[in-house]
Amino acid sequence: MTFKKVDVHARSSSTSAASQDKNATFPLDTVDPMGEVTSINVARPRVLEFFAGIGLARMGLESAGFRVAWANDFEADKKAMYEAQFAEDPEHTFSLGDIARTKVSELPKDASLAWASSPCTDLSLAGARAGFAGAQSGTFWHFIQLLTDLGKNRPDVVVLENVTGLASSHGGDDLTAAIRAFNQLGYSIDVLALDARRFLPQSRPRLFLVGAQNPPTDNPDPNSELRPDWLQWVYGDKSLRTHRAALPTPPKPKTEGLGELIEDMPLSDERWWDESRTTAFIGSLSPTQRDRVMRLRRTSGVKYRTAYRRTRKGTAVWEVRPDDVSGCLRTARGGSSKQAVVRLGNKRLQVRWMTPLEYARLMGAGDYNLDSARTNQALFGFGDAVAVPAVAWLAENYLMPLVKGDLVTLGAPVDEALNG
Numbered sequence: 001m002t003f004k005k006v007d008v009h010a011r012s013s014s015t016s017a018a019s020q021d022k023n024a025t026f027p028l029d030t031v032d033p034m035g036e037v038t039s040i041n042v043a044r045p046r047v048l049e050f051f052a053g054i055g056l057a058r059m060g061l062e063s064a065g066f067r068v069a070w071a072n073d074f075e076a077d078k079k080a081m082y083e084a085q086f087a088e089d090p091e092h093t094f095s096l097g098d099i100a101r102t103k104v105s106e107l108p109k110d111a112s113l114a115w116a117s118s119p120c121t122d123l124s125l126a127g128a129r130a131g132f133a134g135a136q137s138g139t140f141w142h143f144i145q146l147l148t149d150l151g152k153n154r155p156d157v158v159v160l161e162n163v164t165g166l167a168s169s170h171g172g173d174d175l176t177a178a179i180r181a182f183n184q185l186g187y188s189i190d191v192l193a194l195d196a197r198r199f200l201p202q203s204r205p206r207l208f209l210v211g212a213q214n215p216p217t218d219n220p221d222p223n224s225e226l227r228p229d230w231l232q233w234v235y236g237d238k239s240l241r242t243h244r245a246a247l248p249t250p251p252k253p254k255t256e257g258l259g260e261l262i263e264d265m266p267l268s269d270e271r272w273w274d275e276s277r278t279t280a281f282i283g284s285l286s287p288t289q290r291d292r293v294m295r296l297r298r299t300s301g302v303k304y305r306t307a308y309r310r311t312r313k314g315t316a317v318w319e320v321r322p323d324d325v326s327g328c329l330r331t332a333r334g335g336s337s338k339q340a341v342v343r344l345g346n347k348r349l350q351v352r353w354m355t356p357l358e359y360a361r362l363m364g365a366g367d368y369n370l371d372s373a374r375t376n377q378a379l380f381g382f383g384d385a386v387a388v389p390a391v392a393w394l395a396e397n398y399l400m401p402l403v404k405g406d407l408v409t410l411g412a413p414v415d416e417a418l419n420g
């Protein structure tokens with residue numbers, strides 16, 4: 001039978017790792033040897049995507065073979081970007097609205113995984129640290145309520161993604177409370193620290209709590225790359241139900257690569273700042289920073305650095321990163337945390353704001369559809385998002401094997417076990 005090809009997938013989604021899971025089936029298009037496009041049913045584990053934003057968790061999960069069936073966020077601007085990126089699909093719902101008002105009746109009941117990138121505002125070091133009692137980060141409890149209401153339809157696996165500040169917020173009490181809440185719903189918890197910098201030239205450390213109804217055997221060999229010393233207290237707290245899955249070691253953090261992701265732009269482009277603005281930029285640098293920047297300016301060849309504005313003693317000053325890696329992209333509220341790009345070398349120094357395409361590339365989403373997004377809408381969306389390759393790594397190495405029940409649980413070195 002021949003079907004007209006319908007793009008039911010995200011632009012960047014992959015059709016790999018399709019498994020014969022008990023969960024939902026849906027059509028995948030394939031081209032037969034005669035060149036005809038046919039539709040076949042292949043099962044991919046279904047996902048609920050909470051706090052979906054612009055859908056970067058979806059991109060990472062679907063590249064590993066998951067299928068996001070339902071997503072929720074309350075910002076219309078983010079929904080607009082999400083819908084421009086992912087083709088319309090009758091098998092997917094984006095529910096726009098406050099999670100506090102989301103009813104369990106609207107959630108698909110056959111999901112294997114629930115992903116939540118809950119707001120970090122009250123947990124990040126930059127914030128006032130109200131923690132999970134804060135108005136924004138407290139939305140986590142609505143996620144827990146919905147999992148509670150799902151009852152026997154609760155997904156086998158859950159992920160909570162947040163800033164690493166969650167581990168120290170209120171002396172660890174917020175993380176303890178989150179683990180306890182998952183424990184009460186039957187999930188054992190593994191806690192991992194993973195920096196997007198292992199995959200991209202952007203420093204973006206994040207915490208991932210992976211909850212499993214059927215956890216793998218605890219691997220007491222602490223994997224210090226993923227579970228550093230500052231997380232070990234979690235596993236020492238015997239009042240919590242935790243496990244440590246045996247995982248491969250992620251790639252080493254990148255020390256270069258920013259320059260390769262910078263958008264090609266002629267020096268005459270009007271986005272480069274004019275002389276007086278550039279002079280003010282240089283004037284706001286500390287003497288050490290100015291020396292470093294001026295030294296680079298004199299070298300031959302072009303180098304790029306990122307800069308961000310911060311307030312010191314009530315005055316806005318610029319700080320330039322010393323390396324070929326971007327600082328953590330953040331939401332561009334009020335322009336104060338927008339990143340700038342500094343181009344140095346051949347006796348020139350030029351500055352401009354970082355573009356939406358550069359934000360997308362630094363989040364591992366270089367092919368994201370930006371056609372209809374306003375600049376601040378895009379910067380806001382990407383600044384809030386999760387880095388695609390960090391999600392993809394976790395999905396391939398942990399979540400998919402966990403859902404399929406074949407996670408490596410050997411005590412032997414994992415890299416060996418996986419290769420052998």
Ligand SMILES: C[S@@+](CC[C@H](N)C(=O)[O-])C[C@H]1O[C@@H](n2cnc3c(N)ncnc32)[C@H](O)[C@@H]1O
Nearest residue numbers: 051052053054055056073074098099117385386
């Ligand atoms: C850390 S971001 C997650 C971004 C997402 N993972 C992505 O890749 O774009 C948190 C998201 O939660 C959303 N949010 C905050 N409060 C909410 C609420 N009460 N109900 C629904 N969504 C909310 C924000 O709009 C934001 O997109």
